[in-house]
Amino acid sequence: MREIVIVGGGYAGFYAAWGLEKRLRPAEARITVVDPRPYMTYQPFLPEVTAGSVEARHAAVSLRRHLRRTRLIAGTVTSIRHADRSLTVRPVHGAAYELGYDTLVVTAGAVTRTFPIPGLAQHAIGLKHVEEAVAIRDRLMTAFDQAASLPHGPERRKLLTVTFAGGGFSGVEGFGELLSLATAMLSSYPELSRDELSFHLVEARGRILPEVGDGPGAWVVRELERRGAHVHLGTQISSLADGRVVLSDGQEFDSALVVWTAGNASNPVVHNHTDLPVDERGLLVVRADLRVGTDGQPVPDAWAAGDDAAVPDLASPVPGARTVPNAQHAVRQGRRLAKNIVADLRGGRVADYRHSSLGVVATLGLGRGIFQYKGIVIKGFPAWLMHRGYHVLAVPSWERKIRVLAVWLTAAVFGRDLVSLASVQHPRDAFVTSGDPRRPDERPRSDHTVV
Incomplete structure (x- = not known):
């Protein structure tokens, strides 16, 4: 079977895998998603998680629960060598290893942009x-x-x-x-x-x-x-x-x-550790149909979408505009990716991504x-x-x-749940320091404390 590897299980990666499962025949291709987290984060809910209006677990969508026909690898892709159709995976535990593929989908997402500010x-x-x-x-x-x-x-x-x-x-x-x-x-x-x-x-x-x-x-x-x-x-x-x-x-x-x-910054593996073409911002160069490359020089068997891809915005009146990195585009690009990859595998026609903002x-x-x-x-x-x-x-x-x-609905009736569970970040402290009257910052920390 053809091996399809999706780098990243965020919006675009999750919806691409979900769509491929629905469209591919059982023996047509095998789908693999590589991501260090076992869930997709629904980021628009994060502000409400900070306020306790949404439970933390409810802002996370389990990959294993919804991607039943996809192989999931808990790890981080550290380099991509598309010329060899291989990438390096660093698992959460264990040594790094090489993973081969036939079709690559890069939806690694962006990372938080930081600056050299003291402290x-x-x-x-x-x-x-x-x-x-x-x-x-x-x-x-x-x-x-x-x-x-x-x-x-x-x-x-x-x-x-x-x-x-x-x-x-x-x-x-x-x-x-x-x-x-x-x-x-x-x-x-x-x-x-x-x-x-x-x-x-x-x-x-x-x-x-x-x-x-x-x-x-x-x-x-x-x-x-x-x-x-x-x-x-x-x-x-x-x-x-x-x-x-x-x-x-x-x-x-x-x-x-x-x-x-x-703000966001380009994912390091995309910016620094791939032989795929990137632009001046460190984003993958992507055509309107989400294939990596340009109209004159497409890269075979390589697709990308989401925050680490410079996707042309065909709905914008501004020449050369790129889609903004938000959930609206990532979700819809993931769905379009699934349709285009299946069409490409079967020798059909692929369609360009076009989406006008809903506001x-x-x-x-x-x-x-x-x-x-x-x-x-x-x-x-x-x-x-x-x-x-x-x-x-x-x-x-x-x-x-x-x-x-x-x-x-529960919060509307009973109000906010004002309980802090900060101690869960160090769950063994109470056990290790049982009976010690000193304040937590004065106590010796266990070398094996789970954080």
């Missing part, structure tokens, strides 16, 4: 994976518990200060949801006041949410500031050394929680949102309902839709 690696956390969203929520709730037992002073202010870097959809939605959670938590902490909360959103450009118009973007800034947030436009973070945030405009403050959402919608916290489609702008509660409605329809499988709806 960034030591003090910031991203918002690209379920684990990060859960950790952000737990850190905020733990900070509230700690601050409530401290007197007024620098340490208490630091614990109640949250900083987000990046004013794109991920940053603004995460910021708005966490601000909503923090505000709601105050009713359970009579020791703390609203004036003590300090939320900062830092964006290097002169505006946030570039996918919406100037007017709606400015309204979002005013809405966040009305709720007590500080929005720093045209500003960058210069340092995070020792947990102290230093901004390019000279402002400084201590922040116990720093979330980094300042953009963002949550800004419980009951708050914004939607824009061309000249139509909807704000507030109706936009928030549209956000929830769209994403519960978009998340894969009826099982996930029902689970998410159940959590939302």
